[in-house]
Amino acid sequence: MKSHLLTTTTTLTALAATSLALPQPNTLPHPKTLAERASLLTTTNPSNRTLDEIISSWDLTNLTLAAVRIPPVNWPLPMMNKDWDGVKLDLNGTVDLGIRLIEKAAAEKARVIHFPEVWFPGYPKGVINSETPNPWFEYHVKDYIENSLVVGSTNWNKLVQAAIDNSIYVGLSFSEKDTAHLYMAQSLISPDGEILIHRHKLRPSAQERDLWTDGKLDQIYAVSTPIGRIGMLSCGEHTSPEVTFLMQAQTEDIHLGSWPLTPDFGNETLTYESAEVITSLGRVYAILGDSIVVQASIGTATIFPAGSSAVWSQTVANVSFEEFPLVYRSFNATAFTNTTYNADGEVSWGTLQAVNQGFPEYIPQVQGGLVPWHEDFLGGLVGEEVD
Template sequence: MSRLGSSYPKGNDDAWIASHIHDYVANSLEIGSPEWKSLIVAAEQNKVYLALGFSERTNASIFMAQALIGPDGATIHHRRKVRPSGGERDIWSDGDMSGLKVLNVPYGRWGMLECWEHYHPTMTFPMQAQLETLHIAAFPYQPDFNDPLALSFENADNNIAAARVYAINSGAVTLFTSIGYATILSSSGTTLAEISADVPYATEPVLYYSMDTTGKSGGPGFDVDGEQSWGVLREIERAWPGGVPNRPLNSPPRGRARLGREGGK
């Protein structure tokens, strides 16, 4: 029996992966599909930026992906989660480090990461070194604080804390986007706006916040003396404990998990 706060993943008790795998594959979004094109049209017609977090399907694999679509319908950025977390690896394939980029747009320097990537310096350090002014933190369903039914991996105390630390370290306004609880954090980690998970979707479907972007565009893409810089990375390397082996990862190679299509074909 699994209890709240235990390390054993409760979802494994129900073998939900086996019973839902075909649904996940079938409902994953293909870039260039009619569904994808409808999102392009929505961005164009409403003259807005769309930051998407989605399950992406290719010919043989699915990925945990993000994309930024501009108001002209152009795909400004498309990335895949570098390493799916925990049980996610049973379904989604690995991305790669090339997607850890901060984009210059007319309103500043924007970047994005997914879910538990915010816990890992492997992903956060390269992003923060590029001096974002706005960060999009895409999470799935997020219960409210002190929700007794929330599992440890979706606990708001944990996930919002990770987003706050990211905002402080990066100096970027951070959008914590999710189904359920959502919030906007200042560059110092304070809450600027929020919606609770218990608010009915029909009552308040979207969280709105206005921010001054004056002077945010055209800024530098690095700080050679910053806390996230090449110099600091070298200091970390030099400070590596002598008793800990200094060698490459001895783990299974990252790759793509080939998945069946609908009906197991």
């Protein structure tokens, strides 16, 4: 069922909650820890209201969520156009656009807004390319590095400040640059400016892994908030058994999923980039995780209710971006269980032991080349020698 900008209030009965209470990671693969970098922030809370005071004014029986579907500044259109000739990314302009979207969502009484995969500064369509040498890397990687977002920078502070100024949870998805690497990053910013989640995509997909460095397993975690348990994953992570199991074991009430782009339905030649495949991943996650799934994606964006509901809110790719930049849906957050684990659930420690015990004996116990942590150095990306 497809509907344009359908806003519905749905009372959810949360089923068995399944979540391991993992500690929030306090170390990241950066020269500085997140806490140290967060100390660089220059944001202020003009109202000096606490989070509890902010939330107390919200109607949690009608909690509105928003998914971004409009492209960032200078992102090539039409949807499946992967020609970057003459295109220059604009992180500054994209941050300003992102702030306007945050303001718009808040004006519509949305309490959560979520952005597509690496929306800041934009997903580099064409990075996954079978040609050798890869023309995207040859001509565009330097511009991409220069326009990737730095945590603690002026642009980062603007986005955190926008969350504070508009009293809204902001789910960011961005290409993060530190002194040595790029990461496919996600962050959840609280209405009072606290960084609740900061993570990196565990394994960028295909040739994405030639640009962005891997994340770490301890960055797969959900957090408890006054509006429910929230977790985040990015695009291909929704096809990864280890990632989905680890996240769903932690019981999300709201799952923020980022995809780069989702075209219109009916194009059978697109395979993994098709709307049919991408939306099926979001719907299956909502069923298996029993969580609301906010599927932010340029083009077709969708918000799925928890469980196996056949009714969801969706705006498809051929609808005007300017007229409908966001998709909204409302839920009864007072029905969320907000528990952290269910020992009797399908995604639990017990079922994990059953998977291990039942793993076929004939399969060699060999790690293979997928799992070991992989990194790309910025110097190497632009052709410099790296020791």
